[in-house]
Amino acid sequence: MAAETATGRRGPYRTGIRRKEQIVSAAIDVFGEFGYAGGAIRNIAERVGVSHAALLQHFGSKEGLLMAVLQEWDRRTVENGLAELSGLDYFLALPDVMAAHTTQRGLLELFTTIAAEASSPTHPAHEYVRQRYSTNLATLAQHLQQAAAEGQIRAMGMSEIETEVRLVTAVLDGMGLQWLLDPRTDIRAAVEAYVTRSIAAWRFHSV
Amino acid sequence: MAAETATGRRGPYRTGIRRKEQIVSAAIDVFGEFGYAGGAIRNIAERVGVSHAALLQHFGSKEGLLMAVLQEWDRRTVENGLAELSGLDYFLALPDVMAAHTTQRGLLELFTTIAAEASSPTHPAHEYVRQRYSTNLATLAQHLQQAAAEGQIRAMGMSEIETEVRLVTAVLDGMGLQWLLDPRTDIRAAVEAYVTRSIAAWRFHSV
DNA sequence: GTCTATAGACTGATAGAC
């Protein structure tokens, strides 16, 4: 690591950034396992091999670290490949995306734990999670409307679209939790069955 | 309350039981809002108006209180009226049951928060939650098989039944979370749409 | 059955040396 600092002017920054990434990565695991309230900064720090004071120097406070973790969550969400898809293709990719999550248990634990914990209005991540769900549902609705505009499925009313995107979201969240509780769960098969049946219903008949 | 103790020999017990019920009820709210790790015994105690030492005298430890809360969760689950239903009627009642949950936000918060928190194998309620999901899924599977035996729906293979009951569970859990995050969410409509479509799929065609 | 007092460990955060 000291060698990197010798590679150029930006070397010192690079080690600092690297360290912060390590800390955020460890924080994902700890917050995922114990929740935000139950996760200790000292625990995170010692996993990376630094003192908790050094950690706080980077992020200012525990809540600052949480925000950094949430941003990393956003960043990795963009990386899952869904951004390039639209219309029905978006929904058809969901089983693969969900199956991919099983290779990163820590991140899925973070999703599930923080989302549930933040359902309380007093939680520091409450507004963030609300916003995230709101935009997520809007994105799904947009893809559904696009699929209808392209004639892939029938046209739907606003309230029906909301029901559909909320159900898809519920299935993804709920199946993720069941996989965490029992990793033998075949969430890929379940999500695939759900998506297939939903699209069939969107094509031909109402409800 | 002192009057109750004068009503008979069992008076003293009655006040003790009453107190324990009050504590468990407060614990549901606190564990629901802050999680088990984040919820403080002192907070629970002062809501009931007793010292935290008195609380621990009743339940032995914080974990003992958690177990009492989980038992109460079981007890209230039995009371929701689903126990008397079987076959397809069981699934048809789910929208009403879910709508009823919105009148008891504390309990729904507890479900959601504890289940997510307990997905970590180190959580004291991990085995309990695993067991609960396991028996819950088995019950749903049983009702599905009975519906098939009575000719209400077509026969299904074992893996298809597992997929179906896991999806129903995921929808209930996921919609509950969305309602907690945004109470304007019409979970009744969503669950009803899901159940209706599922039963239609179970009747006529596979997948 | 409930209280006060307290032990003992852990929490997040800060100060100052290097």
Next chain:
DNA sequence: GTCTATCAGTCTATAGAC
């Protein structure tokens, strides 16, 4: 940038009085 040392607060749990 990282450390040690430390603070003030909170946590669960226990001891003993009433």
